[in-house]
Amino acid sequence: MAITYAWKITALKKAPSMDGLSDVITHINFEYSGTDDSTDPVTVGTFFGACPVGPADKDSFVELSKVTEVEVIEWAKANHPVENMQDVIGKEIAEKQVPKNVSVDDLPWSE
Numbered sequence: 001m002a003i004t005y006a007w008k009i010t011a012l013k014k015a016p017s018m019d020g021l022s023d024v025i026t027h028i029n030f031e032y033s034g035t036d037d038s039t040d041p042v043t044v045g046t047f048f049g050a051c052p053v054g055p056a057d058k059d060s061f062v063e064l065s066k067v068t069e070v071e072v073i074e075w076a077k078a079n080h081p082v083e084n085m086q087d088v089i090g091k092e093i094a095e096k097q098v099p100k101n102v103s104v105d106d107l108p109w110s111e
Contacts, residue, residue: 003034003045003090005082007073014064023064024056028076034089036097045092051079 013027033046053075062071 002038003036005034007032009069009072021056021061025053027052028072030076032085036093043093043096045089047085047088049080051076
């Protein structure tokens with residue numbers, strides 16, 4: 001099983017003013033997904049996460065209007081252990097590929 005992982009930033013929260021800076025990003029919401037394309041159909045698992053962003057450093061501060069998704073992903077990586085998320089995604093994909101708790105709609109003794 002070869003899983004390819006991808007980040008997607010889904011939302012940001014900001015402080016309009018903090019420590020003399022404007023529009024300071026304070027929280028990141030994201031999706032971290034894994035795709036196993038070695039199966040048919042392709043199987044996907046997703047970890048939905050959120051994390052705070054540390055205090056703004058005046059020397060490396062990036063204005064909200066100029067921040068890139070790549071920069072925000074790096075901040076999220078610094079606050080969330082990727083290995084743990086990959087374990088969660090791997091288990092979700094495995095469960096989808098070989099389900100263990102499928103609902104039974106028609107009970108054998110029902111008419």
